[in-house]
Amino acid sequence: MGLVIVAAGRGARAGLDSGPKQYHRLAGRALIARTLDAFQGFVAPAETCIVIHADDDALLAEAIGADRAYRTVHGGASRQASVRAGLEALAATAPGITHVMIHDAARPFVSRALLDGIHAAATAHPQSGILPVLPIAETIKRVENGAVGGTVPRDGLFTAQTPQTFPLAAITDVHRRAAAEDREDFTDDAALFEWAGLPVMTTEGDKANVKLTYAQDFHMAEQQLAGNAAPALPDIRTGNGYDVHRFGPGDHVMLCGVAIPHTKTLSGHSDADVGLHALTDALLATCGAGDIGDHFPPSDPQWKGQASALFLKEAARIVREAGGTILNADVSLIAEAPKIAPHRLAMREVLARLLGIAIERCSVKATTNEQMGFVGRGEGIAAIATASVLYAPKGETG
Numbered sequence: 001m002g003l004v005i006v007a008a009g010r011g012a013r014a015g016l017d018s019g020p021k022q023y024h025r026l027a028g029r030a031l032i033a034r035t036l037d038a039f040q041g042f043v044a045p046a047e048t049c050i051v052i053h054a055d056d057d058a059l060l061a062e063a064i065g066a067d068r069a070y071r072t073v074h075g076g077a078s079r080q081a082s083v084r085a086g087l088e089a090l091a092a093t094a095p096g097i098t099h100v101m102i103h104d105a106a107r108p109f110v111s112r113a114l115l116d117g118i119h120a121a122a123t124a125h126p127q128s129g130i131l132p133v134l135p136i137a138e139t140i141k142r143v144e145n146g147a148v149g150g151t152v153p154r155d156g157l158f159t160a161q162t163p164q165t166f167p168l169a170a171i172t173d174v175h176r177r178a179a180a181e182d183r184e185d186f187t188d189d190a191a192l193f194e195w196a197g198l199p200v201m202t203t204e205g206d207k208a209n210v211k212l213t214y215a216q217d218f219h220m221a222e223q224q225l226a227g228n229a230a231p232a233l234p235d236i237r238t239g240n241g242y243d244v245h246r247f248g249p250g251d252h253v254m255l256c257g258v259a260i261p262h263t264k265t266l267s268g269h270s271d272a273d274v275g276l277h278a279l280t281d282a283l284l285a286t287c288g289a290g291d292i293g294d295h296f297p298p299s300d301p302q303w304k305g306q307a308s309a310l311f312l313k314e315a316a317r318i319v320r321e322a323g324g325t326i327l328n329a330d331v332s333l334i335a336e337a338p339k340i341a342p343h344r345l346a347m348r349e350v351l352a353r354l355l356g357i358a359i360e361r362c363s364v365k366a367t368t369n370e371q372m373g374f375v376g377r378g379e380g381i382a383a384i385a386t387a388s389v390l391y392a393p394k395g396e397t398g
């Protein structure tokens with residue numbers, strides 16, 4: 001499917017100070033760029049021809065960038081002449097195209113559902129023109145010099161939208177014939193097909209697919225885009241971690257960076273600090289950075305007997321490098337013994353120092369396992385940790 005976007009008009013009725021309406025920035029993005037966005041993934045830029053006014057090369061480059069793959073061609077004095085120029089360009093340079101969509105740059109709100117409906121109709125009726133239409137919802141009056149001259153029956157009346165779709169060879173031929181007969185009065189391409197006696201089938205249009213014609217249309221479009229803009233939600237992520245180590249012979253345990261005298265020690269490759277291990281995993285989880293085993297494999301001799309503080313500091317560094325600000329850290333220790341409560345403040349101080357955050361953002365809690373299971377039988381100590389991290393939006397890290 002090829003695409004002709006007509007954008008060579010002057011936008012006289014819009015009367016915008018900023019110049020031709022198709023380059024006017026709507027909520028920060030040029031109207032024509034928004035229109036082209038709507039076809040992304042539906043028609044390739046190489047099969048799209050943008051028809052612009054001979055004075056507007058620089059305006060187009062500013063609106064969509066100079067290095068885009070779209071074909072461009074200069075249009076004519078009427079919409080009809082501009083469409084013809086676009087069709088001739090596509091017919092000459094893209095021989096594989098059988099069908100073409102013709103669309104006004106001034107209609108930026110093209111939905112994927114509308115495109116799919118038009119495409120389905122074109123597939124069902126490949127020799128016909130396909131025209132999206134909407135029933136008229138208001139009474140139609142004929143008005144002359146401010147006075148009503150009559151009411152027009154609206155039965156069977158519809159308004160016509162773009163994109164309209166045609167077999168490329170047929171619509172190009174009809175445009176050539178109309179030009180040869182000096183007919184420049186067709187306001188849409190379906191009208192040319194009708195004039196040539198060729199079939200035009202309708203498909204359901206879309207109320208949102210308005211043509212921005214008057215200044216008020218631009219104000220309403222601005223309001224609509226402002227209303228649609230999703231509020232920037234803070235990117236707060238939570239990670240959890242769990243670890244367990246069994247007891248072996250010894251005289252102290254390391255828990256959350258504090259050495260607590262005990263009748264046994266926790267055995268492991270490093271200092272077996274389950275609290276810091278669980279918290280390291282929780283932090284890494286907030287940026288999808290794997291787990292402690294990925295960064296400090298137990299098979300690597302350099303971590304033998306290592307203080308687990310090093311692991312936590314490295315996890316905090318990884319989080320910060322990914323744009324994270326650590327909001328809080330919470331560790332629950334599950335042990336029958338030793339007693340944790342007398343050491344909780346010292347543990348929170350260690351966490352605050354290692355993570356570089358305030359102590360009130362660090363929490364350590366402890367519970368027994370009510371003498372149930374392996375912890376209850378005094379075979380080891382378990383820890384569960386949670387960390388919350390605020391990440392900067394993409395492109396604003398650092």
Ligand SMILES: Nc1ccn([C@@H]2O[C@H](COP(=O)(O)OP(=O)(O)OP(=O)(O)O)[C@@H](O)[C@H]2O)c(=O)n1
Binds near residue numbers: 007014105106211
């Ligand atoms: N000589 C022309 C006239 C119109 N168009 C394009 O046809 C579409 C529909 O036309 P319209 O909304 O009437 O735009 P303008 O002609 O720019 O508006 P006006 O009539 O108010 O000047 C627009 O994308 C417009 O750029 C075109 O390519 N060449």
Ligand SMILES: C[C@](O)(CO)[C@H](O)COP(=O)(O)O
Binds near residue numbers: 188189211
């Ligand atoms: C082609 C069109 O968008 C169909 O509704 C419309 O006719 C173009 O606008 P114009 O004001 O007639 O140029």
